[in-house]
Amino acid sequence: MFLRDLTAKWRFVLAVAVLGLLMTGPFLLTSVLIWLGASPGMREVLVQHLLPQVPLGGMLTASGFLVGLILIRRLFNRYVTGMAAMVEELRLMLGSNRSFRITEEGPPELRELVRAINDLATQRDAYIDDVESQVAKAKANVEEEKNRLAALMSELAQAVVVSNLDGRILLYNNRARYMFESLAKGPTSVSSGALIGLGRSITSILETSQVDYARDTIRIQLERGNRHPVANFVTTTDNGQLIRVQIAPVLRNRLDSQDVQVASGYILLIENITRLLEQEARRDAALGDLTEGSRSSLGTLRAAVEMLADNPDMGTEDRDRFVGVLASEVTRMSQRLDNTLTLLADTLRQHWPLDDMLAADVIEAAGRRVQERLKLPVDVNTSTVEPLWIRADSFSLVSAMAYLASKIAEAGDVRSFALKLGSDEKFVHIDLLWTGLSMSSETVLSWEIDPMREDHGVNPPTLREVLDRHAGEIWYQRQRTTSQASIRLLLPKAKPDQDLLAKIDREPSSDRPEYYDFDLFDRPMGQVDLDQPLSNLVYTVFDTETTGLEPANGDEIIQIGALRIVNGRLLHQENFDQLVDPRCQLKAASMAIHGITDSMLLGQPTIDLVLPAFHDFCADTVLVGHNVAFDMRFLELKESSLGLRFDQPVLDTLLLSAVAHPNQQSHSLEAIMQRLGIQMEQRHNALADATATAQVFMRLLPALAEQGIVTLRQALDASQKTYFAQVKY
């Protein structure tokens, strides 16, 4: 058995030994047997006759052995050693060079084998080529579809953002980018409120509570079997712009049941409606002035005319007074009409988005909200004879009710609330009831004009504004006998267009385009998880230029450049590029390095404005830099005074390069770039250096993977070890 495990060399030695044994063994054995069987006299005769012949026998045996040895060696070289070389060639063919073919040599059987192997390889190559060409074709198709979608999106006049279920942005068009850039407030190009970027959360550009509410609305509509659910909301940005958002889900069939569709992501259409709404508000005001003023004037005119007509015997003085009234009211009416027409000129009809919805749904949502916020029991009674419809922006209505309930709870001891739905011929009544605490109508009136802060972030609307939007009214009422108090919300009844709703539902869902199948839909992004593969993480690669090398002695940052790597792609357009006024003179020595002059920094924002913006830019990502400890010292020195923490993981390309290529002398950025074949013309500008660092980082990742460094945790550990190694020596 053990013969199989012997190396070729030892098998050769063994074969030689066996040959020797075979050639000498039988002869020696015969000699010994004859010797043992012979009589002493006979032995003497044998010695006398045979001993002189031994050298001849030995020589013949030795030459026979030599011939045998040569034969064995030749066989060995041809079959065993030749096979070993062939195996190596075969491996080469299997691995790195598949077009390699084994040369046909050696004995015929071996040549036959080699020919068969080469034929097999040719057949395999044909299959591989075929598969590869099909894959390439499929890839090209997908790529073409993606490009077509991108082109389509960039042509759209509306801003479009696509997110996955977690609200991470997978796709946005140019219009969306321009819009959020123009909404940015503050000193830098990427100030907070405008952070649109792949892999970022949509809540970095839109109000979280409203987005959540819209997603809930869509989920509930889907559960009810509505195949085209849509949610609308209007939100206010940090700088007071009004943004209207329409959200529709990207649907797919649930795995366990083909009939049930679930959301796999969302498409958001975003519009800046600030100007439209301003126009609408002006137009509404003008129309209101016109109708109310006209009614009032007409009332006066009618009364005066009727007095004149009904009293022909009126005295001259009275008559003159009434005629004077007529003249002045008619003049006022003409002026009012002129003013209105001027104001109304070129205003567009544009509505605050109100949807037809069931009042019961709104009340239930309001009940849940009150319960969550105040931790008080809420009895919700929505039983009505017929379903009651209202036209409403449910988010603001629900917020308004929650706002009222929390105001009441703040005013005194209230243990529970009830919400009750009712109606009369024209109106839907939503009553918020409680027992005990009574209050004055003035208090309730003052709540109407206070901004509702809880759900709305900056620029919250007042209750009065929400009521006006819905043409609603509220008032406080109280039953003296039962000490039951309530606030009634009165809203006009709506008649939804049932035919339209039915028609929309009947449309086949296959009308929808089908190019949403990006892998990113299912990929969790954003959160920094140490055990994620390095290729899955989002990175902010950055570099700073400074006035000098010693932050502790007053050297300051004068430029920050950064860009993002998402899903293994360097996103050049999502960059951060900002000069910073250091509030001190630049030193001539440093100017020679970065080429930034005092005049360039004039009027630039200071670090206390830039660093918070950079902090937002790199939130939830891994920081990467070259010799990054230097840059981090500058950042960390500012942390306490600005109330910021850069506490995410940090990777250093200098250390990673030392991990990947431990035998290289230099790990300067220039040396690494040269080694990895990266060309860069411009250097020593923060954004250019960050770009170079990012390219170095992406080339280093495969080298690290070869050493088994795949996760962020492994990369951090390995960096730390080289760092310590460097410190030790």
Add this chain to the structure above:
Amino acid sequence: MTHKILIVDDEPNIVMSLEFLLKKEGFATETAGDGDVALDKVRSFMPDLMLLDVMMPKKSGFEVCEILRADTVLKQPRIIMLTAKGRETEQAKGLALGADAYMLKPFSTKDLVAKIREILAA
């Protein structure tokens, strides 16, 4: 018995006509140009009925109505609200706050007088 009517409106032109009309119909009248004056006049003049405009400076018709209805000592006048606003929720609010009737401008003086007589007779 002569009924007393308080006319509350910030537009002197309509006050003039209403005063002329009601005097001719045999009522005793007083006028007020805003909510605060109206509240004073209710206490001094003790009207049987008020014609109350909604949109007025200082205190709106709604507020005047609420304050009066909340006063348990006062002899309650009947209230007819007059408004130029057409919104129906607002009319419902007026009635809910204690007004007896609601008239939208422009109204016919005959209808007004009929309404006044109907309410005073009730």
